Each structure stands twice: as structure tokens, then as C-alpha cells.
Amino acid sequence: MEAARRFISDFLVVIDGTFNTNAARLSLLIAVDQLNSGKTFSVVFCWCKSESKESYIFFWDCLKAHCFSPIGEPPIAPPRVILGDQNGGLTASISNAFPDTKQQFCTWHA
DSSP states (O other): OHHHHHHHTTTEEEEEEEOSOSTTOOEEEEEEEEOTTSOEEEEEEEEESSSOHHHHHHHHHHHIIIIISOTTSOOOOOOSEEEEOOOHHHHHHHHHHOTTOEEEEOOOOO
């Protein structure tokens, strides 16, 4: 969380969801960011029933509680940009979680 607070604040967070990745066939939502050394680090993982708006809102609420305004720590600025795919749940959730944050679409290549 220390790295997340330092490198996400007022900048960028990258998010993706992968579905049917375990025996329970749950979706795994993942947020990552990049250190100033160029290495990627994981910020948060979350198992959800689907990649719905409600799942992403839960994901953002947890991230905000632990990264952007944890108890006993001064709050930090939310990211200016969220980089992710054009998933409907993700797109619909961003304005609820971070009203001033822009979403930048990307295409994931394997």
C-alpha cells in the first residue's frame, strides 16, 4: 500500500478482470501500477462473481478504504486516469467511485 499511495496518487491505475480462473469460476479483478524503476507491482486483487458494475464498485470501495483514505493516514488524491478495457461494469463504475477520473481504453494483447 505504501508504493500504491506513492505512485497512484493523482496519476494512473491499471485494471483488468479475468474470468473463470478458479474452481468456483469467479472473476479476478486486478489493479497494478508501475514503480519509477519501470517495474510493475500489484496493488489489489479481488475475487468477484462477475465483472459487473456492482463488483467494480466493491473493488473501488476497498481500494479507496485501504489506499486513498486508510484509517489513521492522511487521504491522498485519487488517480487522474484509470487504464482498462471497455468492460461495461468497469466503465459504469468509475464515475461512481472517482467522479473526476478519466478512463482510458486499451486493448490487451496476449
